[in-house]
Structure formats: structure tokens, C-alpha cells
Amino acid sequence: MKTSTDRRRFLRLTMAGIIGITLGDQILQRKALASEELPHLAEDDAQATALQYTHKSPHEENHCGNCMLIQGNEGDEWRPCSIFPGKAVNVNGWCSAWTAKPA
Structure with a gap:
């Protein structure tokens, strides 16, 4: 019996954690979109260079x-760009993660 209860508790906590992470990420994205002045992504930024x-x-x-x-x-x-969270990219720019918008 204890194993069944532990398993249910584990699943319940796991699902709560996943929901929390998902909602937290959405809130951060909305804040980023609402922010009028994100710092511009520098071309020499480590992630920018990698991409x-x-x-x-x-x-x-x-x-x-x-x-x-x-x-x-x-x-x-x-x-804002989902590849570079917290930074703004130039609309005339490009990176290797570029993906065409669906038609």
C-alpha cells in the first residue's frame, strides 16, 4: 500500500512542478514582450557567436x-527572440537558428 501512495504523491508533485515551470516561463516571456527596452544582443555575445x-x-x-x-x-x-531570452535582435539580422514563418 505504501508504494502506491508514494507513487501517487510522486506523480502529483511532478505534475505540479511541470505546470509551475510552464506557467513561470510564460510569465517571463510576457514580461519580456511587455518590456519596451530590452538590451540589444551583441554580435560578440557567446550564444550569438555560437549561432x-x-x-x-x-x-x-x-x-x-x-x-x-x-x-x-x-x-x-x-x-525579442525566443532563442536569445532577455535580449532584442535586429529585424535585419540573422542566425543559424533562422526558421521560416509558416505560410
Whole structure:
């Protein structure tokens, strides 16, 4: 009997933790989107370097402005990106994580 109770308690706590993490992440994303002035991502940032981020896309057709990972308000020059949390990327920029928006 004790094993069954322990298993249920474990599952209940695990699910509560997953829900908490998910909701916490959504709240942080909303705060990031609501923030008008996120720091701009520097090209020499470690994560930016790893993903070959540049403020000016080397590809005519592919840039942050038409990537499905960009967030924020359409028309803003610097916008949040889900790949670089807490930083804003230039809509004319590009990184190797670029993914086309679905049509």
C-alpha cells in the first residue's frame, strides 16, 4: 500500500512542478514582450557567436524579421527572440537558428 501512495504523491508533485515551470516561463516571456527596452544582443555575445548571429543578414531572403522565432511588435527594429531570452535582435539580422514563418 505504501508504494502506491508514494507513487501517487510522486506523480502529483511532478505534475505540479511541470505546470509551475510552464506557467513561470510564460510569465517571463510576457514580461519580456511587455518590456519596451530590452538590451540589444551583441554580435560578440557567446550564444550569438555560437549561432553565427549578425545584425545584418548575409541572406537577402532570410532575416530575423521573417523568422518564426521572433516575438514582439511588428514594425519594431529591435525585437525579442525566443532563442536569445532577455535580449532584442535586429529585424535585419540573422542566425543559424533562422526558421521560416509558416505560410
